[in-house]
Amino acid sequence: MTQPIALLTDFGVQDAYAGVMKGVICSINPDACIIDISHGVRPQDLLNGSYLLYTSFTFFPKGTIFCVVVDPGVGSKRAALCIKTRNYFFVGPDNGVLWSSVQLESVEKIIVLDNPKFFTPQMSNTFHGRDLFAPVCAHLSLGTEVSAMGTPVEQIRQLDFLAVETDGQGIKLRIVHTDHFGNLVLNLKTRDFLRLSLDYFSITVNKVRIDRMVSFYEEAPSGVPVLIPGSSGFMEVSLRSGSAASLCRSTTGEWALFSFKSKRLS
Amino acid sequence: MTQPIALLTDFGVQDAYAGVMKGVICSINPDACIIDISHGVRPQDLLNGSYLLYTSFTFFPKGTIFCVVVDPGVGSKRAALCIKTRNYFFVGPDNGVLWSSVQLESVEKIIVLDNPKFFTPQMSNTFHGRDLFAPVCAHLSLGTEVSAMGTPVEQIRQLDFLAVETDGQGIKLRIVHTDHFGNLVLNLKTRDFLRLSLDYFSITVNKVRIDRMVSFYEEAPSGVPVLIPGSSGFMEVSLRSGSAASLCRSTTGEWALFSFKSKRLS
């Protein structure tokens, strides 16, 4: 097998956008191995895209080429990037969506993709997934050196989906993902939460208060939203046999207020 | 080609859950052939999952490894299974979702998957699709003997999506699937329905009465819901150029009352 190309986009699955990217890739590398991570990033939501990439990429084989297209600035002057790390290639727009994941890796090269030889002949202003990112990934999967595709740079745009805010009442966490089951994923690492060794906590999402933690779904009482260590290493607000998102009438991008008393701090 | 791994889950396609399972599989077997049956099982609905597996698996090549993740009890004590039949491997939780399909096959081995050597190193309580079922399927596709992966057992949990109830007014059928076109699939086999040689029948779904059968969609009159032999061998309530589910304001899991007069019985 050649190195897999893993796609993460906000294109959804009702359109042909993701399919056309695959057509472009197979036209360049007929033996390409293409894996869909998801096309369900919330439209144009860079934090959600960052979260999904961050919690997915380590499960892919070394050498995987990640093609990440969440790109509200397509057609403007934002650069297109390929970041080669010790284990992977990350390809996508320079809008921060790659930043958090790349922090976990040892970066070897950052290339601004500005060599039109590797783009499709008729370049659009609205679909660089098809015209730039897909062909670049296909050429990478054929073994083309990334240095040939553009200009080295030192810096990329930063965007930290782990960033929180504080106010007088506590820590304002961000809901960075709402999953298919209605679980609300917070930008609070399970590891960090457990380290606090809390006597007491509460999470308030849109006036709904959550102050109980369980360790798996069936342990939760019916009808009561709970906090649970999610499978991706982040704490989630969950409702057994129901949707926490519906119960809290909340979704990705909104805040969750986190208050607590810690054994260690008191 | 290696044996295909066919995925059937309730993960939906907006998240990265299915994508991450593919990453795990390809990390273990880079030449794996992965086919999505569907990730659209109704969340945590074992009857719907049973129906979709039952009506799909026979269309896959011999040797296919079915990875079925509909798993409300994940993290609790429910066992994880691999059932080897003459033609296939069925991998999934021991909650009944595999039962109906396995009845159609000649069972050779039932193994409780309890050998952590074949799991991912950091096992979560909430995502055995990624941490247990995906790696087990990948190892099976590499030719690992299923006996090495766990402990033989004799029995699995039963769940019969074909079960119906009767009351004074008729037979209570179950709506086991609502498809993309709004067709309501009943747990009534076409073969069984036709054998009844009925003079008269009626199906009542949420107060809407259906008493006419057609054999293909264009044969149906406009605006009138009909019964039609569906492509999967089950009778469906259908509405031409419309959604029977919307018309009946009904969906998967609900009952449909079936009354009839039979030539044979009268």
Add this chain to the structure above:
Amino acid sequence: MTQPIALLTDFGVQDAYAGVMKGVICSINPDACIIDISHGVRPQDLLNGSYLLYTSFTFFPKGTIFCVVVDPGVGSKRAALCIKTRNYFFVGPDNGVLWSSVQLESVEKIIVLDNPKFFTPQMSNTFHGRDLFAPVCAHLSLGTEVSAMGTPVEQIRQLDFLAVETDGQGIKLRIVHTDHFGNLVLNLKTRDFLRLSLDYFSITVNKVRIDRMVSFYEEAPSGVPVLIPGSSGFMEVSLRSGSAASLCRSTTGEWALFSFKSKRLS
């Protein structure tokens, strides 16, 4: 790699219909390369299917076998077709959905698929995707001559998604697609629009007037719907950071009134 089989259907992704087609294909050709263009064609909408095929197929490798299943007449007397062109194979029902795309190609053979040797043994009246189109495509990918699969014909049913109407007030364009971002795609080619060299234009969609054009999304002012040259070569009504479809409360299949004053014509 064998020739890819590219699937375009209105089956959605919640059901197992597309998955079962893949099972059938892999049962016949274990080395088949299957690519999903999309399963999100609007149910039974031939114009939308035509548009999605027309704007996708040229991005696929030569030799690709397009399997197009938008088939409201399944089970009736409508014929099943395979059209071999210089570059591709187009397989689908004879209801016009293939017509616009085939006009761009040099046709070599049109075959009505009437040789049941290439169908599944138990043919349904409701799912020719599984029983006829999938096995035919699998056999084509194995190199079977299309002539062996049926009877040559000269004509196919026409359906022109580019057709417009005029009335006293202007040209009635059709919304042929609504994408995941809420962009409303009109059946007006960008090339044709630009050739008009307009002094002034307005597009009216459900009483919402659009009279400004931009060339990429970030160029658009907030809250104001604009016309933009879409990535597929057609003009789109778009709303920056929002959904034009929601703003206009409009969707695929509806009309958009196009009025203009042209430099050339005046």
